[in-house]
Amino acid sequence: MIRVRVLLFAVYRDLAGTAEVDVEVPFEATARTAVDRLRALNDRFARLPAEPAVAVNLEYTGLDASLNDGDELALLPPVAGG
Amino acid sequence: MIRTWITDQKLDMAAVLAAVGTPADGAVLVFAGTVRDHNDGRAVSGMRYDGYTDMAERVLREIADEAAARWDLSAIAAAHRTGDLVIGDVAVAIALSSPHRAEAFDAGRYVIEETKRRLPVWKQEHYADATSRWLEGVAPPATEPAP
Numbered sequence: 001m002i003r004v005r006v007l008l009f010a011v012y013r014d015l016a017g018t019a020e021v022d023v024e025v026p027f028e029a030t031a032r033t034a035v036d037r038l039r040a041l042n043d044r045f046a047r048l049p050a051e052p053a054v055a056v057n058l059e060y061t062g063l064d065a066s067l068n069d070g071d072e073l074a075l076l077p078p079v080a081g082g
Numbered sequence: 083m084i085r086t087w088i089t090d091q092k093l094d095m096a097a098v099l100a101a102v103g104t105p106a107d108g109a110v111l112v113f114a115g116t117v118r119d120h121n122d123g124r125a126v127s128g129m130r131y132d133g134y135t136d137m138a139e140r141v142l143r144e145i146a147d148e149a150a151a152r153w154d155l156s157a158i159a160a161a162h163r164t165g166d167l168v169i170g171d172v173a174v175a176i177a178l179s180s181p182h183r184a185e186a187f188d189a190g191r192y193v194i195e196e197t198k199r200r201l202p203v204w205k206q207e208h209y210a211d212a213t214s215r216w217l218e219g220v221a222p223p224a225t226e227p228a229p
Contacts, residue, residue, distance in 0.1 A: 010132045010204035011216040053222045055202070058137040060223055074134055074202070080219030081131075081138075081162060081203030082115050082174050082194060 002027055002069035004034055008048075010077050015047040025067060031056060032063040034073055052076065083157040084150055086142040088135050090165040093172040101159035102179040109183040111190045115174035117167045121217075125210035131173060133164040134202040145196045153189040155180050160193055162203060173205075199223070 001024045013019050021041075025033050031054045038045050053076040056065050060076075067073065085101050095114055103110050117129045146158050158178040167173060176193050180186040199220060208214045 007134070009134055009202070010206070013132075014216075055134070055137055058140050060200075074137065076134070076202055076222055077204055077216070078219035079198075079200065079202055079222050080205050080217045081133075081201035082198040 001025065002029070002067065004067050004069075004071045004073050006034060006038055007072060007074040009074070012048055012052070012075050012077050015044065017044050021045075023073075029067050030063065031061065031065045031067060031073055034067060035063065035075070048075065053078070084143070084146050085157075085159045086139070086146050087161050088133060088138045088142065089161060089163060091163075093161055093163050093175045095172060095175055095177075098159050098161060098175040098177045102157035102177045104156045104179060106181055107156050107179040108181050109186040110179045111177065111183075111186040113174075113176040113190055113194060114172045115194065117169050117171050117173055119169045121207060124207075126169070126207055127210050128169065128208045129167045129171075129173070130206040130208065130214075131162075131164045131167060132204045132206065133162070135164065137202045138162060141201050142197065145193055145200065148196070149178070149189045149193050152192070153180065153185040154182065155185065155189055158189070158193070160197070162197065162201060164203065 003024050007020050008016050023034050023037050055074040146160050156179045161175045163173050206216050
């Protein structure tokens with residue numbers, strides 16, 4: 001297993017009730033696997049969307065991105081800067 | 083010269099303006115995006131900006147680099163604020179300089195539009211009636227990983 005740090009922002013943080021959580025996933029898992037694991041953890045995480053926009057290690061990527069131990073996976077609500 | 087930053091401190095337009103401009107320039111453009119007191123017919127009392135700061139710093143820099151590569155600019159400075167803002171506060175500040183005004187306007191428009199499209203920042207509007215809500219944003223660009 002590998003461990004990734006999941007970061008939650010804005011409305012996702014409010015839904016989940018936390019800003020970050022560590023998730024364990026199998027070796028060579030994808031971001032989608034981590035999101036699925038997270039949503040299965042408890043009722044609050046289950047409120048998160050199944051297919052959020054994501055970034056891995058500060059770069060926008062897709063849910064099919066593969067993860068490595070220690071990666072930072074951010075779940076990003078639709079952005080609203082400016 | 084390219085300078086970009088994310089800050090939770092009040093944005094000073096004079097500092098942003100001071101970061102651009104050379105004797106070879108015929109145009110200096112400054113844009114300030116500010117917090118207004120109304121939205122969708124509701125009275126707004128303030129705005130909270132939540133940002134993924136480490137990533138936002140990278141994305142804002144990328145946007146500025148793209149503008150500098152595409153237009154004839156001598157300098158560009160762009161900053162975005164996070165935290166609790168009051169009415170009239172500057173949320174985003176952009177300054178750039180160019181030998182020619184057309185390049186400056188086009189580049190400035192590009193930087194603010196890409197900022198709204200890509201910067202990992204979110205805003206929660208606070209209303210005069212003490213309620214609040216996260217504003218609906220736009221889906222950020224989902225890029226597929228390299229094979």
